[in-house]
Amino acid sequence: GAVVSQHPSWVICKSGTSVKIECRSLDFQATTMFWYRQFPKQSLMLMATSNEGSKATYEQGVEKDKFLINHASLTLSTLTVTSAHPEDSSFYICSARHRGVETQYFGPGTRLLVL
Amino acid sequence: SQQGEEDPQALSIQEGENATMNCSYKTSINNLQWYRQNSGRGLVHLILIRSNEREKHSGRLRVTLDTSKKSSSLLITASRAADTASYFCATDPYTGTASKLTFGTGTRLQVTL
Numbered sequence: 338g339a340v341v342s343q344h345p346s347w348v349i350c351k352s353g354t355s356v357k358i359e360c361r362s363l364d365f366q367a368t369t370m371f372w373y374r375q376f377p378k379q380s381l382m383l384m385a386t387s388n389e390g391s392k393a394t395y396e397q398g399v400e401k402d403k404f405l406i407n408h409a410s411l412t413l414s415t416l417t418v419t420s421a422h423p424e425d426s427s428f429y430i431c432s433a434r435h436r437g438v439e440t441q442y443f444g445p446g447t448r449l450l451v452l
Numbered sequence: 453s454q455q456g457e458e459d460p461q462a463l464s465i466q467e468g469e470n471a472t473m474n475c476s477y478k479t480s481i482n483n484l485q486w487y488r489q490n491s492g493r494g495l496v497h498l499i500l501i502r503s504n505e506r507e508k509h510s511g512r513l514r515v516t517l518d519t520s521k522k523s524s525s526l527l528i529t530a531s532r533a534a535d536t537a538s539y540f541c542a543t544d545p546y547t548g549t550a551s552k553l554t555f556g557t558g559t560r561l562q563v564t565l
Contacts (some may be wrong), residue, residue: 371553380558440485
């Protein structure tokens with residue numbers, strides 16, 4: 338149980354285009370989902386927290402207009418990187434948690450390369 | 453930065469040896485969690501230890517927590533080549549829906565045959 342999927346697993350796009358990444362909890366209802374960013378050989382940095390049906394809360398320094406997060410249902414959250422630039426190239430990982438449960442379950446990650 | 457520090461940054465051992473990783477953090481916590489990440493993959497939850505616990509075991513894993521020193525350690529006994537991965541500690545203040553994890557800098561473990 339407690340499986341989280343991400344799609345796509347990797348994506349290459351041209352500079353200036355937008356990319357959408359999906360995060361799904363497959364066998365539980367995720368009242369809260371988190372989006373992280375990880376650069377090579379570095380730790381995970383939290384970008385934003387989203388609760389189902391409400392606006393995402395962004396961490397300091399993360400542009401909410403550039404990284405659009407939608408948590409439309411209890412099993413799906415999406416991250417859209419708008420007008421992507423090469424510096425947005427990174428590994429994006431989502432996690433999901435059910436209300437009252439301490440453990441977060443992580444997706445396998447999406448590797449984004451912006452040319 | 454609120455990010456925790458892990459020590460060592462990299463560790464190379466031979467199969468069968470024990471591996472110890474340390475984590476220090478800065479804020480009050482409800483629990484501390486350890487995760488493993490294989491290269492280019494997502495994170496796998498290993499173990500959670502609560503602030504009122506001092507030691508916890510899970511298979512070949514042993515975790516200790518010293519809240520007075522704001523530190524934790526992860527011991528992997530009888531290591532295997534398959535244990536090669538990056539290991540991260542993460543602290544959780546757990547304030548309900550607003551709670552979020554803060555990850556340490558990670559330890560890259562290499563287990564050789």
